Amino acid sequence: MTPKAELLLFLASRNLLVEDIKHYLFRGYFVVLDRYVDSSVAYQGFGRGLGKEVVEKLNAFATDGLIPDVTFYIDIDVETALRRKGELNRFEKREFLERVRKGYLLLAEEHPERIVILDGNRTVEEIHRMVVEEIERRWKFDG
Ligand SMILES: Nc1ncnc2c1ncn2[C@@H]1O[C@H](COP(=O)(O)OP(=O)(O)O)[C@@H](O)[C@H]1O
Numbered sequence: 001m002t003p004k005a006e007l008l009l010f011l012a013s014r015n016l017l018v019e020d021i022k023h024y025l026f027r028g029y030f031v032v033l034d035r036y037v038d039s040s041v042a043y044q045g046f047g048r049g050l051g052k053e054v055v056e057k058l059n060a061f062a063t064d065g066l067i068p069d070v071t072f073y074i075d076i077d078v079e080t081a082l083r084r085k086g087e088l089n090r091f092e093k094r095e096f097l098e099r100v101r102k103g104y105l106l107l108a109e110e111h112p113e114r115i116v117i118l119d120g121n122r123t124v125e126e127i128h129r130m131v132v133e134e135i136e137r138r139w140k141f142d143g
């Protein structure tokens with residue numbers, strides 16, 4: 001596998017997924033995703049060193065520019081993340097993850113209105129509450 005092939009495979013997969021996402025958005029659904037364009041910038045752009053700009057351009061091509069209203073980035077130091085994970089996959093090498101984390105943090109700094117950073121040292125319950133509060137702050141629900 002090369003970094004470019006890896007990026008293109010993630011983007012091909014995302015391009016197919018975006019068709020489904022649009023289908024639901026047009027019908028008024030809220031769509032929740034676990035990972036989207038920011039992961040490609042962080043992992044392939046920063047982690048694999050392909051560069052932020054080229055990944056952002058190809059992301060836009062693959063998604064027709066569809067961007068989430070809000071993105072939650074749960075931040076944790078690499079040491080703690082590796083300890084929690086136990087078994088690791090090909091993306092989970094220490095130095096690589098340090099670059100990935102820097103990428104996410106830079107994106108969050110660049111898009112403070114869209115990307116909400118949550119502290120992954122808090123408990124699952126606390127993080128859940130923060131996500132709910134942020135969503136309620138942004139959208140008014142009837143029921
Ligand atoms: N806030 C948290 N506090 C403690 N442990 C957590 C927290 N969030 C996740 N974990 C644990 O960390 C591990 C990896 O979390 P997960 O959300 O599955 O990460 P990923 O989606 O990156 O694989 C799991 O064992 C999970 O139970």
Ligand SMILES: Cc1cn([C@H]2C[C@H](O)[C@@H](COP(=O)(O)OP(=O)(O)O)O2)c(=O)[nH]c1=O
Pocket residue numbers: 010034035036039040041043044089091092
């Ligand atoms: C979406 C995406 C994921 N990844 C990586 C991050 C993950 O380590 C791996 C699998 O992602 P994922 O299937 O979301 O699994 P998990 O959240 O359980 O780790 O793929 C990229 O490198 N680029 C991408 O664009």
